[in-house]
Amino acid sequence: xxxxxxxxxxxxxxxxxxxxxxxxxxxxxxxxxxxxxxxxxxxxxxxxxxxxxxxxxxxxxxxxxxxxxxxxxxxxxxxxxxxxxxxxxxxxxxxxxxxxxxxxxxxxxxxxxxxxxxxxxxxxxxxxxxxxxxxxxxxxxxxxxxxxxxxxxxxxxxxxxxxxxxxxxxxxxxxxxxxxxxxxxxxxxxxxxxxxxxxxxxxxxxxxxxxxxxxxxxxxxxxxxxxxxxxxxxxxxxxxxxxxxxxxxxxxxxxxxxxxxxxxxxxxxxxxxxxxxxxxxxxxxxxxxxxxxxxxxxxxxxxxxxxxxxxxxxxxxxxxxxxxxxxxxxxxxxxxxxxxxxxxxxxxxxxxxxxxxxxxxxxxxxxxxxxxxxxxxxxxxxxxxxxxxxxxxxxxxxxxxxxxxxxxxxxxxxxxxxxxxxxx
Amino acid sequence: xxxxxxxxxxxxxxxxxxxxxxxxxxxxxxxxxxxxxxxxxxxxxxxxxxxxxxxxxxx
Numbered sequence: 001x002x003x004x005x006x007x008x009x010x011x012x013x014x015x016x017x018x019x020x021x022x023x024x025x026x027x028x029x030x031x032x033x034x035x036x037x038x039x040x041x042x043x044x045x046x047x048x049x050x051x052x053x054x055x056x057x058x059x060x061x062x063x064x065x066x067x068x069x070x071x072x073x074x075x076x077x078x079x080x081x082x083x084x085x086x087x088x089x090x091x092x093x094x095x096x097x098x099x100x101x102x103x104x105x106x107x108x109x110x111x112x113x114x115x116x117x118x119x120x121x122x123x124x125x126x127x128x129x130x131x132x133x134x135x136x137x138x139x140x141x142x143x144x145x146x147x148x149x150x151x152x153x154x155x156x157x158x159x160x161x162x163x164x165x166x167x168x169x170x171x172x173x174x175x176x177x178x179x180x181x182x183x184x185x186x187x188x189x190x191x192x193x194x195x196x197x198x199x200x201x202x203x204x205x206x207x208x209x210x211x212x213x214x215x216x217x218x219x220x221x222x223x224x225x226x227x228x229x230x231x232x233x234x235x236x237x238x239x240x241x242x243x244x245x246x247x248x249x250x251x252x253x254x255x256x257x258x259x260x261x262x263x264x265x266x267x268x269x270x271x272x273x274x275x276x277x278x279x280x281x282x283x284x285x286x287x288x289x290x291x292x293x294x295x296x297x298x299x300x301x302x303x304x305x306x307x308x309x310x311x312x313x314x315x316x317x318x319x320x321x322x323x324x325x326x327x328x329x330x331x332x333x334x335x336x337x338x339x340x341x342x343x344x345x346x347x348x349x350x351x352x353x354x355x356x357x358x359x360x361x362x363x364x365x366x367x368x369x370x371x372x373x374x375x376x377x378x379x380x381x382x383x384x385x386x387x388x389x390x391x392x393x394x395x396x397x398x399x400x401x402x403x404x405x406x407x408x409x410x411x412x413x414x415x416x417x418x419x420x421x422x423x424x
Numbered sequence: 425x426x427x428x429x430x431x432x433x434x435x436x437x438x439x440x441x442x443x444x445x446x447x448x449x450x451x452x453x454x455x456x457x458x459x460x461x462x463x464x465x466x467x468x469x470x471x472x473x474x475x476x477x478x479x480x481x482x483x
Contacts, residue, residue: 038458074445075445075446077445079445084435131471158444162444162445163449164444164449190475193477194477199477272458325472326475326476326477327475357449360444360453360454360457363440363457363458363461364441364444365435366439366456366461367436367440367457367460367461367464368437368440370436370437370464370468371433371434371437371438371440371460371464371467372433372434372437374433374468374471375430375433375434378430379430
């Protein structure tokens with residue numbers, strides 16, 4: 001990598017925290033006002049914990065393609081399962097070389113993956129256990145799959161050893177970051193259970209609207225910038241694209257997100273008579289997620305089509321998950337990250353500029369996420385919940401997470417209504 | 425039902441892995457991989473159903 005390419009890549013990586021800020025703002029806006037400060041603080045602490053955990057041992061597990069790895073042989077072919085780097089970034093020159101840029105991007109990406117479940121746990125997930133869950137994600141779960149996909153692991157080798165296209169491809173992290181985070185969100189929503197009052201005894205789901213639509217919509221712009229950085233830096237480091245191709249990456253990212261938001265607007269207008277602001281925001285992010293896998297391997301028209309379908313898919317699945325499956329996911333994290341991410345991975349295999357057999361490598365990747373990562377992330381959070389209960393007490397939920405865990409609200413000038421504190 | 429669902433998820437993944445590692449690149453490999461995904465879908469349905477709170481028990 002030339003010095004100019006390294007500098008460009010570093011600038012792109014430094015845009016990634018904007019995606020984390022956008023997701024945090026969106027989750028805050030979609031939650032209740034009495035938990036707003038708590039949600040933002042939890043997001044900050046989760047990203048900080050993830051960065052630390054990734055520094056301590058995450059990078060050691062993940063490794064870098066071409067570096068030392070733990071390998072065993074199946075049917076005469078090597079399968080690389082984990083990286084074998086020293087902990088604490090030991091021996092890694094932080095000098096702008098490709099491995100150092102990988103380490104920096106992955107530290108931020110691990111934080112992003114760890115942050116995604118907060119969307120599903122808003123209004124009831126305690127701060128301490130949320131940070132512990134974030135540490136588990138960044139130290140063990142995320143690096144494992146990221147090694148397989150990005151660290152020269154067995155998924156990346158499916159092409160060279162088993163003739164499956166170019167091996168599992170995921171330039172911007174649709175699988176590594178978003179599906180992993182989305183499946184963690186599903187696990188957290190299951191483990192925490194729904195918010196009080198979300199479902200009536202008859203089974204009817206009540207709508208609990210977010211408290212700040214402006215936060216939610218403004219965060220879309222931040223997320224868009226962050227995604228351009230994430231997809232561009234990932235494409236350079238993990239797909240080996242030249243700096244000139246970053247224009248295509250940015251065009252595809254923008255088209256996919258934009259078409260997805262428009263599809264969400266049309267879908268919600270058709271279903272409810274008017275476009276729904278929060279679902280349009282979910283659609284926008286879902287389109288960006290769907291663009292991540294194939295941002296460097298799709299024509300703009302295909303990226304727009306991918307986003308179009310992602311928008312409809314996200315909008316319909318948010319309602320389906322909420323109403324029919326009884327999963328209380330205030331931020332729509334499962335639909336936006338897991339479902340749109342899976343669609344993006346498959347869309348790359350089916351419609352991208354890749355060999356015909358690429359679909360099978362993408363299918364193996366999706367099967368690994370659903371068949372291995374979901375049980376792993378659920379098991380880890382279930383175990384954590386046995387030792388450190390993740391859900392706040394009923395009293396805390398009535399009072400609001402801000403007052404109960406932080407001692408002060410996000411909007412102290414607002415009047416607090418007595419009935420908020422009454423037992424129901 | 426929950427444990428059975430998670431076991432089916434892992435079993436489906438095992439089928440997909442076996443298809444990738446042991447079969448030659450023919451149509452049978454794709455078919456086995458799709459069958460593994462089918463097993464995963466069954467496991468996912470079981471896990472989802474096991475987490476659905478019965479009506480009347482909701483907080």
